[in-house]
Amino acid sequence: MLYLAESKRVIIVGIPGVGKTTVVSKVVEILKAKNISVSVSIFGTVMFDEAKKTKGIQNRDDLRKLTVKEQKDLQSMAARKIASITDEAVIVDTHAFISTKEGFYPGLPHNVLEILMPDSFIMITARPEEIYNRRMKDTTRNRDIVSIDAIKKELDVTSAMLSTCSILCGSPIKMVLNTEGKIEEAAKGIVSAMGFNNGTNHSF
Numbered sequence: 001m002l003y004l005a006e007s008k009r010v011i012i013v014g015i016p017g018v019g020k021t022t023v024v025s026k027v028v029e030i031l032k033a034k035n036i037s038v039s040v041s042i043f044g045t046v047m048f049d050e051a052k053k054t055k056g057i058q059n060r061d062d063l064r065k066l067t068v069k070e071q072k073d074l075q076s077m078a079a080r081k082i083a084s085i086t087d088e089a090v091i092v093d094t095h096a097f098i099s100t101k102e103g104f105y106p107g108l109p110h111n112v113l114e115i116l117m118p119d120s121f122i123m124i125t126a127r128p129e130e131i132y133n134r135r136m137k138d139t140t141r142n143r144d145i146v147s148i149d150a151i152k153k154e155l156d157v158t159s160a161m162l163s164t165c166s167i168l169c170g171s172p173i174k175m176v177l178n179t180e181g182k183i184e185e186a187a188k189g190i191v192s193a194m195g196f197n198n199g200t201n202h203s204f
């Protein structure tokens with residue numbers, strides 16, 4: 001029977017500075033070498049592109065300073081844009097929550113999940129000390145600098161938020177450790193969770 005190949009949709013979350021964007025670019029390299037068409041959407045960047053047009057925001061890291069209502073509208077718009085992508089692998093790089101003045105706001109509220117309908121979730125994690133150092137060293141971004149204890153709390157909030165996402169979607173969560181200097185190892189863990197580890201895209 002002939003049928004159209006469906007996209008494998010994966011949402012990758014992790015706290016700022018854990019290494020999502022770095023590891024995901026490695027995942028893309030691996031998938032492209034296997035001739036798998038892949039797209040990566042950095043959720044915050046898709047939101048930022050819209051915010052630039054409609055809200056006059058100049059810096060990606062100012063998004064989290066908008067009101068929750070404004071962030072909510074931008075989120076739905078970004079989700080619809082991403083949902084229309086039809087590559088074999090559709091990767092979304094995002095945060096399970098955003099620290100706002102009102103408190104921890106979900107990066108993946110129910111309405112966004114309903115639009116994205118992911119097959120699986122990946123949580124990228126690392127030792128809190130490593131995350132702290134990565135934030136300090138990376139001068140390309142305006143990340144909030146917080147204590148190691150606050151980073152531990154952020155990791156806890158991420159897993160709590162992600163458990164709910166998993167239950168709502170009926171999609172599994174894989175935790176991937178991004179050890180210092182082991183970007184490729186972390187990337188391979190993701191490729192395997194996506195079911196692309198056997199050199200074909202028919203293994204899932």
Ligand code: ATP
Nearest residue numbers: 016017018019020021022134138179180181182183
């Ligand atoms: P954000 O959520 O803020 O976008 P992120 O999770 O995408 O953050 P990255 O920008 O990928 O994080 O990485 C943060 C910094 O950590 C970068 O300077 C990157 O080079 C470094 N880094 C990431 N992973 C590793 C690793 N395994 N070993 C060493 N350095 C790493």
Ligand code: MG
Nearest residue numbers: 020021022093
């Ligand atoms: Mg990033």
